[in-house]
Ligand code: ADP
């Protein structure tokens with residue numbers, strides 16, 4: 003009996019298409035279908051009931067079906083439909099972004115017949131590995147040899163011990179080699195080992211000696227989460243180090259204990275932070291129950307971890323924003339760590355917010371979702387105030403103390419003006435104290451390179467990017483001028499291109515310049531710099547952080563990369579060198595972000611008080627250098643008063659009719675020809691105006707984007723704003739259809755709930 007299938011095809015901009023098939027296929031089945039002259043992948047969305055014969059005859063048949071893969075669950079298909087609808091993208095595109103490339107590109111029968119029943123957590127040596135590894139490992143690499151032997155590899159001359167090769171679990175491997183995960187991944191990449199099915203799930207996941215006894219506030223939080231039923235959003239509000247992660251771990255353990263088949267999704271904003279978090283979950287639950295999803299995985303790894311989640315073998319799925327789109331058939335709890343972090347918002351394609359989708363999934367499934375932060379988004383804070391989310395508060399640090407925040411007034415600092423180094427008097431004294439005591443200091447500023455611009459004092463020439471509306475940043479180490487937006491690079495000119503003067507001056511300060519100033523001022527200090535330049539090489543960031551942890555660094559200087567997540571035990575001083583720019587951005591979320599960043603940075607100090615022999619340890623301290631010491635944001639920071647800050651910001655937002663008191667969308671448009679963009683947006687405005695009128699949605703005129711020209715492409719945007727989500731959505735779907743019909747050559751996209759302007 004032939005049937006008609008509605009298939010979401012993996013091709014940009016197309017709605018689901020109809021195909022015929024010999025037999026019914028369950029919705030959620032992965033198929034390959036002809037499209038034009040190509041064959042593309044797709045997912046069956048629905049079966050069309052009782053098609054008539056002429057209709058059937060007119061349709062092209064599907065090329066193949068992946069019947070061996072368990073069909074994607076209806077709840078997952080609903081999620082995809084929602085993402086497509088809400089974020090105004092084609093369904094096939096959304097599904098394409100959610101599925102691993104290797105799954106989409108596979109032909110049926112090619113491996114999918116037996117999806118690995120577990121996460122990537124046990125390894126076995128391949129024949130290639132048996133012969134290659136002995137030649138690859140130096141005889142004195144003891145740890146590597148331990149690992150190799152455990153895999154059955156024999157040293158040259160030895161005969162293999164057993165006829166069948168042993169299977170080594172990751173948990174076991176980590177005991178043999180501290181970087182076993184990386185080593186095995188490398189070996190796997192070379193084809194020397196292969197991942198195999200992992201050990202069976204142990205009956206008691208929570209049984210672990212590593213778990214500390216919870217503090218009363220933590221216990222209450224875990225209790226509240228465990229006792230909840232149905233859709234239950236929680237806001238876990240606690241300063242850095244207050245033990246939020248410990249709450250996640252216990253809440254996850256409770257869920258897994260109650261229901262052996264359950265799955266827990268844990269989202270983390272930064273790929274750089276995942277290893278730490280993964281480490282803690284592995285230690286508690288065992289690596290074999292974990293799957294990890296983030297953009298740093300190879301395609302093969304991504305497929306394996308995705309399948310582990312999809313098959314239900316992975317109990318805990320940990321990942322960055324894309325993990326929120328994973329197929330999780332038995333999902334019972336979602337955790338969003340650092341829920342305020344802007345990197346939860348995808349910035350291209352379907353511009354979804356993983357935080358918001360986490361809430362949507364929790365609501366869909368009727369389960370608990372825990373949003374954790376020391377500085378919640380104003381949306382979450384308001385939701386907690388109005389009772390939509392349940393507020394759980396951790397007031398104290400679990401270990402160590404919170405740093406005291408001091409404001410250093412740069413206006414009254416003669417050294418700053420004279421030297422122009424960004425190291426003021428107060429900071430200098432504080433640094434010297436740390437150096438004398440063998441403690442570490444962490445300095446940060448949001449500018450990499452040496453100086454943000456090179457300028458000629460004689461004629462006013464400035465180093466501007468020829469392709470962007472931005473300055474070229476002066477990098478002293480290799481004497482280049484670089485555009486941080488488009489990547490354009492040029493050698494530093496010998497003389498001013500404007501007037502020929504030889505006296506070109508760096509203006510402003512970047513991390514390289516501060517590093518240089520520090521080296522001059524404190525010749526005895528060991529200084530390290532961490533920013534996008536110093537960590538470009540793979541593994542460079544990790545190795546630099548390692549040397550900080552190992553106590554091989556006295557002063558660490560860097561961009562905001564250094565302020566996030568790391569648990570530095572010996573840091574007792576954190577300084578924000580010039581955060582004031584964040585006070586006065588055109589971005590309405592500027593203050594919120596600055597406050598979050600400074601609180602986060604403060605959290606790097608005083609994680610533990612190191613015993614220092616005879617010298618007393620310094621009181622952990624955060625120093626903020628500013629020309630606006632009276633600013634309410636800094637006052638709130640000194641008082642560690644997030645609630646006060648949030649309250650004040652919310653009043654401003656309400657007054658301005660801004661989110662969370664309104665809903666917004668941006669139409670972004672770009673093209674090399676600026677006239678084309680202007681014309682397109684004028685049409686767009688004309689189309690939107692009547693819709694806005696009837697739906698009660700405000701349509702603002704087009705304006706240039708913050709970076710109005712990037713890589714010779716002109717960028718403009720227009721804002722749509724309404725007080726009801728539904729009305730805004732109505733406008734968007736109609737408007738998008740009309741915009742598509744214009745068939746403009748301009749590149750455009752709708753950004754719903756935009757974070758960046
Ligand atoms: P957060 O996630 O809020 O930054 P963590 O959960 O990472 O906090 O806890 C900070 C530190 O305190 C960690 O080293 C953690 O192991 C420790 N810790 C957390 N809770 C407890 C507890 N109840 N008893 C002892 N140590 C704890």
Ligand code: ZN
Pocket residue numbers: 458459460461462463498499500501502503
């Ligand atoms: Zn000049």
Ligand code: ZN
Pocket residue numbers: 467468469470472485486487488489490712713
């Ligand atoms: Zn540029």
